[in-house]
Amino acid sequence: MTSKPADRYHHGDLREALLAAGEAVLAERGVEDFTLRECARRAGVSHAAPAHHFGDAAGFLAELAAVGFDRLTTAMEERRAGAGPEPLAQLHAIGRGYIAFAVRNRALFQIMFRHDGTGVGSANLQRAGGAAFGVLQAAMARVLAAHRPAQAPLPSLALAWSAVHGFATLLIERQLDACLGQGGIQDLETDLGGAMLTLMTHALAAPPTIPAG
Amino acid sequence: MTSKPADRYHHGDLREALLAAGEAVLAERGVEDFTLRECARRAGVSHAAPAHHFGDAAGFLAELAAVGFDRLTTAMEERRAGAGPEPLAQLHAIGRGYIAFAVRNRALFQIMFRHDGTGVGSANLQRAGGAAFGVLQAAMARVLAAHRPAQAPLPSLALAWSAVHGFATLLIERQLDACLGQGGIQDLETDLGGAMLTLMTHALAAPPTIPAG
DNA sequence: GCCTCATCTAGACGATGTCTAGATGATAGT
DNA sequence: ACTATCATCTAGACATCGTCTAGATGAGGC
Numbered sequence: 001m002t003s004k005p006a007d008r009y010h011h012g013d014l015r016e017a018l019l020a021a022g023e024a025v026l027a028e029r030g031v032e033d034f035t036l037r038e039c040a041r042r043a044g045v046s047h048a049a050p051a052h053h054f055g056d057a058a059g060f061l062a063e064l065a066a067v068g069f070d071r072l073t074t075a076m077e078e079r080r081a082g083a084g085p086e087p088l089a090q091l092h093a094i095g096r097g098y099i100a101f102a103v104r105n106r107a108l109f110q111i112m113f114r115h116d117g118t119g120v121g122s123a124n125l126q127r128a129g130g131a132a133f134g135v136l137q138a139a140m141a142r143v144l145a146a147h148r149p150a151q152a153p154l155p156s157l158a159l160a161w162s163a164v165h166g167f168a169t170l171l172i173e174r175q176l177d178a179c180l181g182q183g184g185i186q187d188l189e190t191d192l193g194g195a196m197l198t199l200m201t202h203a204l205a206a207p208p209t210i211p212a213g
Numbered sequence: 214m215t216s217k218p219a220d221r222y223h224h225g226d227l228r229e230a231l232l233a234a235g236e237a238v239l240a241e242r243g244v245e246d247f248t249l250r251e252c253a254r255r256a257g258v259s260h261a262a263p264a265h266h267f268g269d270a271a272g273f274l275a276e277l278a279a280v281g282f283d284r285l286t287t288a289m290e291e292r293r294a295g296a297g298p299e300p301l302a303q304l305h306a307i308g309r310g311y312i313a314f315a316v317r318n319r320a321l322f323q324i325m326f327r328h329d330g331t332g333v334g335s336a337n338l339q340r341a342g343g344a345a346f347g348v349l350q351a352a353m354a355r356v357l358a359a360h361r362p363a364q365a366p367l368p369s370l371a372l373a374w375s376a377v378h379g380f381a382t383l384l385i386e387r388q389l390d391a392c393l394g395q396g397g398i399q400d401l402e403t404d405l406g407g408a409m410l411t412l413m414t415h416a417l418a419a420p421p422t423i424p425a426g
Numbered sequence: 427g428c429c430t431c432a433t434c435t436a437g438a439c440g441a442t443g444t445c446t447a448g449a450t451g452a453t454a455g456t
Numbered sequence: 457a458c459t460a461t462c463a464t465c466t467a468g469a470c471a472t473c474g475t476c477t478a479g480a481t482g483a484g485g486c
Contacts, residue, residue, distance in 0.1 A: 167375035269444075
């Protein structure tokens with residue numbers, strides 16, 4: 001897939017080629033069977049070549065995660081742009097984009113939200129993750145400004161993000177198979193995901209009083 | 214930690230000893246650095262011993278996940294029992310138990326919801342997972358019976374489970390650090406998690422109409 | 427045209443998961 | 457009590473992995 005420019009000693013654009021190979025390996029083999037050496041093989045370079053560009057495996061995965069966050073940001077923005085002016089509808093659309101991205105990029109989605117343990121990951125990952133978060137945050141700000149200007153944004157943001165992220169996670173980990181129709185994961189456009197999102201967006205526009213806690 | 218009974222050739226209860234060792238390794242080293250050989254080392258047996266009891270690494274992790282689900286079920290039931298008779302309060306308490314379990318058993322929680330790819334995992338894992346799901350399902354059934362008897366259970370269940378699971382996941386993956394107070398992950402009893410759960414439980418008792426979709 | 431240095435290769439090392447053959451001993455049948 | 461069976465566990469080998477080191481290559485600045 002990734003073009004290997006003849007057999008020159010210097011690749012020319014090895015970094016990008018490795019990222020592309022990494023994404024392919026991730027999609028085909030999954031996170032468990034992801035391998036640095038396989039990525040190098042696909043890019044047509046030696047097994048130690050990735051180390052020079054990404055340090056180690058964790059650094060490589062961090063850059064792949066950053067690519068994933070950039071894609072997620074784009075996907076969410078596209079859905080939002082096509083959802084009309086109503087803030088609640090835009091938030092709903094963003095949720096759909098988030099879930100659809102997770103389903104279509106399972107392994108990539110998995111590494112995106114995997115905390116390193118070793119610090120905070122690369123600066124690029126932080127930038128990309130922050131940008132994706134910003135889309136959600138801005139959409140929520142518009143919803144609250146239009147429907148509940150007195151509501152503190154953080155709990156609403158936590159609920160929306162958690163619900164969407166949790167649904168996406170449970171979906172790709174096959175935990176919702178028993179709850180889904182026979183269509184399975186594929187027909188997300190009309191099924192459980194939509195109903196869940198509707199219930200959630202409703203919650204954010206309803207009064208915050210609660211019977212008991 | 215796990216008692217190694219002298220140096221008898223037959224361990225006597227190697228299966229349980231390996232599970233205990235596995236849980237310890239998981240807690241200390243995390244999922245990434247989890248190793249079959251290290252578990253065998255801690256149990257005082259040869260590196261190939263686990264294979265006879267669990268088949269391969271995936272089988273071992275599946276049994277560990279089953280242990281985790283049993284613990285989660287217990288934790289949720291305990292919280293529910295101490296939350297009084299109101300269904301909504303019980304659901305809220307179950308959510309607290311779910312999140313607290315994830316925080317206190319990060320690595321174990323991570324493998325519990327990791328889909329194998331190779332089939333459905335062990336029968337024991339399916340049993341334990343089903344039992345944990347049953348706690349949530351029953352609590353939701355009581356909430357709907359008391360507050361919204363006409364509401365279809367699946368969307369509400371999906372929202373509640375997704376929100377709780379998503380919040381727990383984002384929390385242990387350090388994605389909510391920017392949203393949390395200076396107390397960080399530890400003070401869950403009064404902070405963002407509680408506010409999010411309140412908003413969620415409220416949504417499940419409110420009318421299901423929604424302005425726009 | 428030369429020199430510097432980023433880029434990439436080749437090989438080695440320790441560690442891991444899994445396979446195989448064989449050692450051990452608990453247990454059941456007689 | 458004796459023995460055979462078979463689950464249990466050991467020891468070693470093998471392919472593969474991530475990472476380290478030394479060295480080869482050649483693009484670009486002077």
